[in-house]
Amino acid sequence: MGLVAEFEIHCDALPLVTVPTAVPEATVTLDLQFTHGDRPLFIATVTGGSRTAVENALDDAVDVRAWTLVGRAGDTRRYQVHPALSLEEQLGERLDDLAGLEALATADAIIERIEVEPDGWRQTGWFADRDAFGSFSSFWRRNVGFRLHRLTRDGEPESPGDGLTDRQHEALRTAYELGYFDVPRRTSLDAVATELGISASSASERLRRAQSRLIEETVATTWPPLPD
Structure with missing residues (x-):
């Protein structure tokens, strides 16, 4: 039976962490667009915070090449964000095993939510089995920091x-x-x-x-x- 996990990856070199650092009252979540070459685009959904402050933070982010506001609903805004750095440029100084990171993309897992925090990402994901989750968590423990908040079997409540x-x-x-x-x-x-x-x-x-x-x-x- 599969597992559902909620966890934090503590690494301030992850993409867009400077945005919630600059605008702490904003909640920033990410989706990846894998149809745009080797380095996918990000769709950043931002709720709360000053629009001007958020967009200034995107302008100032060294890992953002360009961004476009694609839609608004109340105090929620959605941006398409083009990365400015390769994976090696973004994380090479923090991770000893970039090949291992790329391998995680083919793991039997689905990351359904990425929330950007000032010191890394908080994620919720589905994993096919214990081995799939173990490979994922072990990689991040070896390289940066990993904190598990919730681990349950799929189909079951907390x-x-x-x-x-x-x-x-x-x-x-x-x-x-x-x-x-x-x-x-x-x-x-x-x-x-x-x-x-x-x-x-x-x-x-x-x-x-x-x-x-x-x-x-x-x-x-x-x-x-x-x-x-």
Whole structure:
């Protein structure tokens, strides 16, 4: 079964990050137009913020060669943006493996949303299986920064656990992503702890508390009562 993931890629060399940096009140999302040669054009949808400020930021962006306003609806504007840099010029100093980045374009995955943030991109994507997601996340972890916010099976709602703390959410999702809950396990508690930046004993306690809370919220509250 496929997976749906929401995550952040922390790299301030990604395209158009200077726009939300200059206009923090604007929300900027991107779509790619792959019909325009090796480097696709961007369709940037901008909601909020001053139109003048946004367009000044596009003018000032070193990775923008030209842009065109193609439509407006209320405070939402859509721009066609022509990149000024090649992939190597854009990311070559940050990524050791540009070929690996190009390979991700053929992975069994669909990125359905890209939101541009001052320090990188926040994305939501669909992945055919764990291996497809693992290849994607491992590439970005090796090269820049990667933070997982949500990982669920397709066709299912957000996993339960509103009572979990942010750290418990992070611990469970990191352990799941790395294969700690697989049978047989694909990683160790030490590896999970290293990814979280804490000791193995702290990681173990955090995972146990998170699992206990999930059991309380699901099995303990929904399981049919025992007969008298």
